[in-house]
Structure formats: structure tokens, C-alpha cells
Amino acid sequence: MTSELFSPLTLRSGQVLKNRIAKAAMEENMAGDGQLPDRDLLSLYRRWAAGGTGLLITGNVMVHAEALTGPAGVVLDAHAPLEPFTEWAKAGKSGGGAIWMQINHPGRQVASDMPGVVWGPTDIGVSLGKHSGRFGRPTAMTARQIADTVTRYAVTARRADEAGFDGVEIHAAHGYLLSQFLSPLVNKRTDRWGGSLENRARMLLDIVHAVRATVSPSFAVAVKLNSSDFQRGGFGADDARQVIEMLAPLGVDLVELSGGSYESPAMTGRPADDRTQAREAYFLDLAEDLVTTSPLPLMLTGGITRRATAERVLDSGVSVLGMGTALAVTPDLPERWRQDREADRAMRPVTWSDKALASAAGMAQVRHQMRRLARGGTTRPGTHPAIALLSERRKQRRALRSYRAWLSKSRPTA
Secondary structure, X not given: OOOHHHOOEEOOOOOEEOOOEEEOOOOOOOOOHHHOOOHHHHHHHHHHHOOOOOXXXXXXXXXXXXXXXXXXXXXXXXXXXXXXXXXXXXXXXXXXXXXXXXXXXXXXOOEOOOOOOOEEOOOOOOOOHHHHHHEOOOEEOOHHHXXXXXHXXXXXXXXXXXXXXXXXXXXXXXXXXHHHHHOOOOOOOOOOOOOOHHHHOHHHHHHHHHHHHHOOOOOEEEEEEEEEOOOOOOOOHHHHHHHHHHHHHHOOOEEEEEEOOOOOOHHHOOOOOOOOOOOOOOOHHHHHHHHOOOOOOEEEEOOOXXXXXXXXXXXXXXXXXXEOHHHHHOOOHHHHHHOOOOOOOOOOOOOOOOHHHHHHHHHHHHHHHHHHHHOOOOOOOOOOHHHHHHHHHHHHHHHHHHHHHHHHHHOOOO
């Protein structure tokens, strides 16, 4: 049975993806000593590479050693040794597909117990009701800090290119720093980085320009963008449409559409405003509108688990479909689809009434599966979310001690 799923896609850079199936970025939080990729992470990516995906996008790699989404985050900056990343790239390409590094800065989405800096476009903190104290209080970035951050993205991209990665994806979704600048709810600046959408998009556009200028012509540059923040008065589909048009002249190869943030976790199927439900292809309705006007190929991520849904996504005009949780449970799912088979098991969404806690538990469940895969085991999607969350928190405490010690002894200050 022939299918567009398994047809190649040639990108602007000339890079060819062998099929239309991508492993979307998931935050592994599996860094080894020195915030570097280690044996477990390489093993995990070999499992995924063998499963038949055309593209693997790594979990977010931090561009700033003092600003991490979690204490076990991987850091690639000007000071990191390159060899572990070279090995990571080799592992990701071992199955004949491409591997892109997602590069990111958390901005204000930094846990309150983390050392380092908590920055944002303004000093507006993350609002999670009784859970708001989980995050640090941000300080508004200065013009110098913004410029330095643009440079950090470019440095990380250049070093990813040198390490043998096939591209980078700049993370401007899910409430992280660039998403914060895009959001009219968070970005209340009155200077050249605030106000109009053109100003709020300036930092993202400057980063894309700097990255494209420093990497090889054949190196792919992608952007992950919210189709909507799913918050009243926030970044919406019309904003996404305009930002995609702004990105088109800058040499971007692909825009991945997702949605939500910690405040409205639509990426788990449970936004704050209930405009999408816990079903497959959460953002397809929004993508179908955007694809009609987009000058760039689009990738859609969010809740895809079955081949029929994947085919429907491609039929809408989307060029690449991204899967996260489905591949954390069944790493060879693309090869199964090629053989007209489906997954034997699936992860149930966590439907606790506390959406913030449910989102954290859901992410802990996914990381539990990834660790099992990394150690050569089989997945157990039936693991109770509370057990996964408690285990995750124990691991985070140990990782936090290691990160504190490494940061205080080994890294230059901001």
C-alpha cells in the first residue's frame, strides 16, 4: 500500500527527509555529567533511529548554561565539549534518517529552586494558581541580555552543525522565552521588542537571521511555533499566520505547529480554555486554516497515534507529522505503519482535575518510558501517573544537586 507518509520531502536547504514522519521534541531531562548527552541518551536515539522515522528532533538543548528548563537538561554553548554531541548525532542518524537539535531558552519557565537566572520580556511571572510558586519570579531582560541571547542561539546552532547534526529547530512555542516575547499577555514592553506583533517577533527573527548566517547552506533551520497559546487575549492563529510570513524570507525550512504552555497545557490535550479536547491531532483544525496561506512547509504535532490520523493530517496539506508520546511508547511505530500494523499499547492521558499537576504527571510518565527504552527495556504505559511523578521528582532532586555543583565550579557567570 503506497502512502505519502513514506514519500521523501525536499526542503529549501536541499536536505531531503526520507519520509514525512518525525519524532517531535520531548524534554528527556536525561543529561549526564556536565549537562552533556551520555550513554543512555545515545541508546535512546538509536532505538528511535531504528524505528523508521525520517526525522528525529531532540529534546530541547539549552543555549544558556544558567537558564535550564530542568536540572538534567543538556547544554550546548561555547564552552561545552563537542565530542558527546558528535556521538549523539551519529546515534540519531544510524537508521538513515536526519537528526535536528531543538535549541531553547526557558525565559521565565524556570523552577524556583533552580540556580541561575529567570528572565522574561517583563517581570510577569507564570500564573498557575496554587502552583505558581513552582516557578521563579522573572526579571525583564535588558537590551544587552537580549543581544547576548541572540548570539547564544547562533553559537549553539553553529556547534550543532560542527557536531554533525542535520539542522536545528528554534523553540518559539510552549511558553518558553521566544513564545513569551510573542505573547501580548506576557510581553508588555514599550521598546522595540514590545507592542506590535512585528516588535514582539523581533527577537525570534533576529535569532533566525543569526543562525542562518552562521550555519552551512545545507543545514536545516526550523521554528517551532504555537498555532495558539489557548489563552484569552494571547497569541492566536492570526498571529501565527503573520509570523510564518515573516519567517519565509529568512531561509527557514519548516515550521512546526503546536500549542499551549504550562499555563494552558494544550500540548497534552488539556488547554485552560477547553477549546481542544484530549483526542488525536489536537491542533489540526488550526493547521488546516494556516496551511492554506503558509509560504513554508508545516509540521503538525499533538496527539497523533494512529496511521489513519497521520494520513488525515497529510491530506490537509501539512508536509510532516510529528509524534512524541506515541514514539516514547512504541519506538518502531513508523516501521509498523509501513507493514500495515498499529501500536500494541498506548499511553492514557492523565485526566486529574488539577491540570497543572496532570500535565506534570503526564510528562513524568513519558520520561519513564524513555528511560526504559534507553536501557534496552520495553515500555510500560500502564505505570500509574502518581508513581511516575514521585519517581521523577526524586530524580530531579538528585539532578539538581549535580547541576548546582557543576554550575558553581565549572561555568562562567552570565
